[in-house]
Amino acid sequence: MSTRIVTLPGDGIGPEIMEAGLRVLAAAAQQGGFEYSADEHPFGGAGIDACGSPYPEATRVAVHEADAVLLAAIGGPAWDDAPDRPEAGLLRMRQDLGLFANLRPTRVTAARAGRSPLRPEIVAGADFVIVRELTGGIYFGQPRRLGDDEAFDTMRYRRDEIERIARVAFETARTRRGRVTLVDKANVLASSKLWRRVVGEVAVEYPDVHQDAMYVDAAAMKLVSDPRRFDVILTENLFGDILSDEAAEITGSLGTIPSQSRGASGPAVYEPIHGSAPDIAGQGIADPISMIASVSLMLRGSVGRADVADRIDAAVDAAVSAGEITPDLGGTATTTEATDAIIRHLSTEFSKGAHDDQH
Ligand SMILES: NC(=O)c1ccc[n+]([C@@H]2O[C@H](COP(=O)([O-])OP(=O)(O)OC[C@H]3O[C@@H](n4cnc5c(N)ncnc54)[C@H](O)[C@@H]3O)[C@@H](O)[C@H]2O)c1
Numbered sequence: 001m002s003t004r005i006v007t008l009p010g011d012g013i014g015p016e017i018m019e020a021g022l023r024v025l026a027a028a029a030q031q032g033g034f035e036y037s038a039d040e041h042p043f044g045g046a047g048i049d050a051c052g053s054p055y056p057e058a059t060r061v062a063v064h065e066a067d068a069v070l071l072a073a074i075g076g077p078a079w080d081d082a083p084d085r086p087e088a089g090l091l092r093m094r095q096d097l098g099l100f101a102n103l104r105p106t107r108v109t110a111a112r113a114g115r116s117p118l119r120p121e122i123v124a125g126a127d128f129v130i131v132r133e134l135t136g137g138i139y140f141g142q143p144r145r146l147g148d149d150e151a152f153d154t155m156r157y158r159r160d161e162i163e164r165i166a167r168v169a170f171e172t173a174r175t176r177r178g179r180v181t182l183v184d185k186a187n188v189l190a191s192s193k194l195w196r197r198v199v200g201e202v203a204v205e206y207p208d209v210h211q212d213a214m215y216v217d218a219a220a221m222k223l224v225s226d227p228r229r230f231d232v233i234l235t236e237n238l239f240g241d242i243l244s245d246e247a248a249e250i251t252g253s254l255g256t257i258p259s260q261s262r263g264a265s266g267p268a269v270y271e272p273i274h275g276s277a278p279d280i281a282g283q284g285i286a287d288p289i290s291m292i293a294s295v296s297l298m299l300r301g302s303v304g305r306a307d308v309a310d311r312i313d314a315a316v317d318a319a320v321s322a323g324e325i326t327p328d329l330g331g332t333a334t335t336t337e338a339t340d341a342i343i344r345h346l347s348t349e350f351s352k353g354a355h356d357d358q359h
Contacts, residue, residue: 002035003303006066006267008043008059011079011086012276013286014072020288020339021070021295024312027343028299031350032308039066043093044074044086044276054079054089055096063093063267068302071271072291076278094134098263100161101168102132102240104273105297106247106257107313108227111321115252115329118224123250126227129176130247131169132240134261136161137191139237155191157236162195164264166202169234173209179231182213183239195236216243223247248273253328255287258294260301268301270294284334287326289316292342311353315345 009018022038029036041059042050050056054074063069074086093099106128108116113124141154173180182199184192196213203211214222216239222229223246235243248257254274262268272290280286292312299309324341325331333341 002037004065004067005036005038005298006059006062006069007038007040008063008069008071008074009040009046010043010072010074010276011045011076012073012278012281014044014046014074014276016281016284016286016335017272017288017291018070018072020335021072021291023339024292024343024346025295027346028295028308028312031347032305032311034303034305034308036303038070043071044089045076045079045082046074047089048079048082048084048086054084054086055092060093060096063097063269066267068267068298069097069269070291070294070298071269073272073274073276075276076281093269094261097266097269098135099261099269100133100135100264101165101262102130102134102244103168103172103260103262104130104132104244104247104257106130106227106251108251109317109320111317112251112256115320116250117252118227118250122225123227126230126250128227128230128233128247129172130233130235130240130244131165131172132244133157133161133165133236134240135237137237155189155236155238157191157194159194159198162198163202166199166234168262169232170202170206170209170211173232174206177231178209180209180211181219181230181233182211183216183219183233183235183243184213185216185239186213187215191236199234219243220246224250244273253287254290255326255328256289256293258290258297260297262301268298270298270301284336285327286335287328288335288339288342289320292316292339311346311349312342314349315342318345318348 009015108126113120116123138155141156144153186192186196257273296309296312299305319341
């Protein structure tokens with residue numbers, strides 16, 4: 001079966017890293033023996049320029065018909081004053097596809113520990129996933145008001161919204177080390193008290209998964225003092241937004257972290273967590289790892305080829321160990337050189353596999 005992939009290169013460094021991701025995907029398909037089609041569509045600022053909308057109708061139709069969506073990055077100064085900004089297109093697509101779950105894996109292998117701002121003995125071996133609720137909470141809650149002397153927002157969650165994201169976290173934990181940590185502020189917030197209650201109820205359905213809870217302030221501290229204690233972190237939208245950027249930093253560069261956003265059905269969207277990096281766009285030095293890792297996540301989540309994803313991850317680690325890395329990680333490679341190195345290491349991984357198969 002051929003996987004139908006819609007690609008949305010977007011803006012800034014987006015097209016540069018998308019090209020890198022697609023080169024690795026092509027090499028992986030050729031050596032791993034799977035088929036796909038990749039159909040490119042305008043999105044974000046590129047959508048505004050081509051069709052007058054950050055989420056053009058033809059792009060909307062295409063993503064609905066896809067098996068998976070690969071998005072690079074959107075936004076930039078050229079569209080900052082546009083009435084309909086690129087970022088609005090992203091929010092619309094998330095709502096349109098019902099993408100309520102955002103998963104961000106963070107892994108600091110021994111090879112990458114030296115690139116972290118934290119000491120290697122604290123961070124080496126950290127391997128966790130943040131499961132963030134994406135379509136509820138304070139970013140969407142009504143009422144909200146901005147007055148001259150007073151302003152307020154509303155953090156609101158329904159039981160069904162908490163249940164469905166909790167199930168994603170428990171299912172994810174089952175494929176990992178079997179531990180879910182709910183991060184909330186249940187000592188103060190009513191919404192967090194409901195999260196604790198509902199997550200505790202869902203946990204009963206997963207007796208094989210260990211569940212605990214931590215206040216968000218303590219979790220922020222633990223992420224930098226003892227990141228290895230986490231397996232799956234389950235949290236609501238606002239806390240997840242903040243903690244996932246903190247988590248990204250401990251790997252050494254924003255330019256290395258992928259994410260998956262998914263709904264109850266339909267295509268999942270795979271994308272780097274960073275933006276379009278206008279400060280380095282066009283210089284050929286963007287780190288391609290976040291996009292290549294997004295391709296790897298897609299192979300796990302939507303193509304059913306975790307075996308090939310493992311090889312891509314190993315190839316990325318090998319390139320990092322060999323110092324074949326872009327300036328954000330302290331190297332001197334261009335985007336193309338870093339991608340070439342990963343493709344070379346990927347071939348080695350495949351030939352190792354073929355060798356193992358013969359024994
Ligand atoms: N999902 C998205 O597409 C998304 C997410 C965040 C921001 N944005 C948009 O991106 C634009 C720029 O935002 P920003 O500058 O605040 O955040 P950013 O993530 O684009 O950049 C932050 C810093 O990280 C660096 N960086 C990011 N990705 C990198 C990579 N792959 N390789 C090397 N360095 C990398 C940048 O050079 C910059 O110094 C804005 O228009 C913003 O709205 C889009």
